[in-house]
Amino acid sequence: LDVTVVVPTRNESTNVEELLRRLDSELGDLDAEILFVDDSDDDTPSIIIRAGADSSRSVRLLHREPGHRAGGSASAVVAGMRSARAPWAVVLHGDPRHPPELVPVLLDRGRTSGADLVYGSRQPGRYQTSGAFPGRRTLAATACATLARIAFPGRLKNITDPLTDFFAVRLGAVSLATLRPVGHKILVEIAARSKLSYVMAVRYSSGTPGPVTGTASCRDLFRFLQHLLILRIDVAGGRLQQLARFLAVGFSGVLINSAALWLLTTPWFHVPYLLASGAATHVAIVWNFTLLDRFAFRKVRRRSFLNGLVRFWLVNVALLPVQLGMLAVLVEVWALAPVPANVGALAVIFAVRYLVTLGWVYGWRSTPASEVVAATAAPHILPGNSTPAPVASRAGRGHQYLRRHRYLRGDRPARAGAPAARGPGRYLLRLALPPLATLIAFPSTVLVPLRVGISTSALLGMGAVGAAALGLTAARAAPRPGEPDVHDRQLDVILALPLLGGATWLSLGWPGTADADQPLSNRGVLALTLFLAGASLLLLGTRLAGRLHRVLWLPLLGLPWLADRSGLRVLLIALAITGAGREMARYRRRRRQDRTQGARRCGRSQPLPRLRASAVAVAALAMLLAGSALAATDTSATPAPHTDRHPIHHR
């Protein structure tokens, strides 16, 4: 069986036969069953039975007696979906808003693209509304849709028309047992309660007037709002419960940690307390994860135990220095008492740990990727105004991207949740991320000129270098023609790790610190440069970072070592500026060529995986805190004149 067509009906004896006939002819060779879920009080059931007997297809009827109709048509749909026998269900109401011609189209899109849900979205503005307030229904519908999307910013983010009730759904992707629908709007319910990975919209136009899948009366409107509220509380309730369990597990972890520490430090084992503390922490990590995996995150588990454990361990290990650094900052810089500071740090770390565990370890994904396509097959059949809607090009590109990566990753299904649409704004944001991360990680080094005040000539030089950086970035951000669109995330990480490690080593792993008189140190600038390069590799990918390599070297112009050699510095700045100018000229030439050839180039790029962004964020945060902690201790300590010389070991 390919598909079950679920048709909720209520007192529709006049059009059931016609609907069945059209459905039958439109479904063609598909192995489909048609399931009527009937809430009627008239003779509709008998008509359905008679028409079904004439049909060659399997037609079933689910008649709901008056006492069992709670929840309205939405619950009828759910009842139909629960009794469906095919892997796919198409929900179709027996009114003119839902052309049966589109049923095979929806199904086909869903099955070929791997989407979980394909909904039909009627082109607005293609018909005349009638009545005293022509815009009223549209307005109400828009308001409802907006409200729904505000209530579920994640799960409905990419669903442009959450009020539609014409859709095809892969039943395996919907948690049917949890659905508790009210009113007419079943799609909101499904999208909010299920984890859909990929959603597709099929736009169609129909000339038949009718409400824009909108609410008809004030009563319906209130019902919708009530439903939305209940839904929101329910879904959040699950989250709260999870949070509570997370907290409980965390407390049990503290107990286990203490017990292990006590056991290890007893005369029996006699392990030094620091070593014992490390071991106890690890025992607690394993304990916590085992409980979380079985208890708090049981339903959303997507990785193997071992994989999850490794990630959880990484989260904990990464957060430990952050916690200590934060504590140091609170105590030393803000002069808080250690105990409240510790409580505050623990609370923040707890929140961060919960979010990271939810997001990174358990692949928290509530935003389905989506795309919009036009129903190319349907319009010519439809009566009336039937211009095909234009394919939304940005989303189309996203889909091409998904396709391409599905192939590149060796037939594995595409990672759902990849951004479906990327515009130039997003691209610019991406480009801005590495410098931002660097700024966060090295605030003192970057802001030092502001702190110490700056001479006009230095300001001019800095301005020139900044302009050169912007020019180079603009010229080299887009790929060269003919450049292969081959990316490799593993390589990005492999190349970035030594650079970030080098930056860490330069800024933290050095005995002694910078001179108090010298605001900038050679080592600091070097560390900043390395960090910028590493962050670029992680956030932008090797290819883009490689194209921008000239920009990545520019911070080296701030080396104090160069300050004593002003001639060399001027020469290097001049080189940077001429380089930028040359690149810009080349870029403009290429643009002109492209325009004459009619080719439009857009910034092809890989998506920014959440993992790398979070890795860089954690690194930046850790460095910030550790750096400030060090800085705080430095200023309090008396400056020792010779501490920044390397201790030389004679062998």
Add this chain to the structure above:
Amino acid sequence: MSVDCEVERAGAPPLVAATERQYLERSLAGLRRAAPEMSAHAVLSRRQQVVLGVAAVTVLACLGYDFLLTLQVLVAGFTLFYTLTLGYRLVLVGRGMRGEHMVRVSDAEARSTPDEDLPVYTVLVPAYREPQVIGKVIASITALDYPADRLDVRLVLEADDDETIAAARASVGSAPVTIVVVPSAQPRTKPKACNFGLQTARGEFVTIFDVEDRPEPLQLRRAVVAMRRCGEGYACVQARLGYFNARQNLITRWFTIEYGNWFGLLLPGLVSVGAPVPLGGTSNHFRTDLLRDLGAWDAFNVTEDADLGMRLARLGYSVGVLDSLTEEEANCDFVNWVKQRSRWYKGYLQTWLVHMRRPVVVHRELGWRGGLGLHLFVLGTPLTALINPVFWLLTLMWYAQQPSWVSHLFPPATFYLALGCFLLGNAAVVYLNLVTTRLMAQPGLLAAAVTVPLYWVMMSAAAFKAVFQLVCTPFYWEKTSHGLTTAAGKPPAEKSFVTRPLVEKPLAKPLAGKPLAKPLAAKSQGLIETGSVDGVM
């Protein structure tokens, strides 16, 4: 060997479904069923898992017992391995420079075989998602100097790759080319496709070319002469590989030097010391029957060619290096290069692990020379790339900061060995690259030969990627994109690899230490032309 009817010819019915299934099953699991211990379908055997686990526990325990001493021993061990690998390479190059162990067939000799004496020759061309390049292969095939009625060319394509199939159909025309479509199945690797194509092969000999390859026109004739001259004991001759876009950028230059070094010096060196030869990916010419009997390629190994070379050696067969050049497209893009190289390294590690499942047996089969080759060449190549950055980092840290723990890691003996490697070894390898450019008669590559340490950094990145993938996705075939070159395909400067014969003596015991190769030693005596350099200039 008449299986014509089962292959999709133009207009003929496609492969019968049952036969197709059988072929597919055999090409996937043929080797695995025939000799499970030879197939890489499991990365580690049960015994290896145990040994690895015990080793890890031992190292951890030692670290706990005496942290510093254990680290010292580890560092010393790696340094020693590194030194041995380096020394082995130098020995191989020294042997390879003598030019004795390359099978040479002169143009006249190649042409002298009358057409009716030539056997049917199967050429397998596996391709996946290469619609732009597929047309070029037809051109290179038609350029081959071999009678068309004895040429059985098979384009092996994947069923889900409609674009390439359509492009191939469009460009085949009247060329003697058959399109074989492999049904979709995982793992999607080149060896699986090759195995599938092999089962439909009609030829007495079979060879593989990649889509973008440009084999030298006389290569098939030369291979026939060479195989007949060498006798039954030679399962395969491997032609040299070179690049037609050597001058495109720095990466292709480095790559060209590396290939020249590899196929011109190292592989002949391996033949000379009696070590197994890891075959190159293309232009290896086999006896079809023998290859089928051996179970052909391992569909689970991502360098199935190197693995096959090891397997041939273990079974007592020899591999010759044929002095005939196939030009490939050098990878000109960094990311693409790393992908390709990481696949090679992963495959070498896979191969080493597969053949180390029963170390004693393997050493008995290969002899100590062969075993040395297996460790120092097949394992040594990826492992040195892995060790390199660690030692570089230590060096860098030492010069920057002189932390005392670094000095503790290197007790004097280790230190001087490592220092020797660092200074003399690296200098020797750079010098060796210079020599290679000289032998290839390509002075334009001189700058690349000097800057080759940067290339090692790229290798190290690839090696780490390889290890990561070996653990996470061992059978994933990291596809290399072709057709990125802008070079219009100038004829190359070099025609043959000029090595001056230093010592003129016949192969004394070419197969020493290979107990299974009984009939071969006598036959091959004097059959390989030693030291002649015809075809030069």
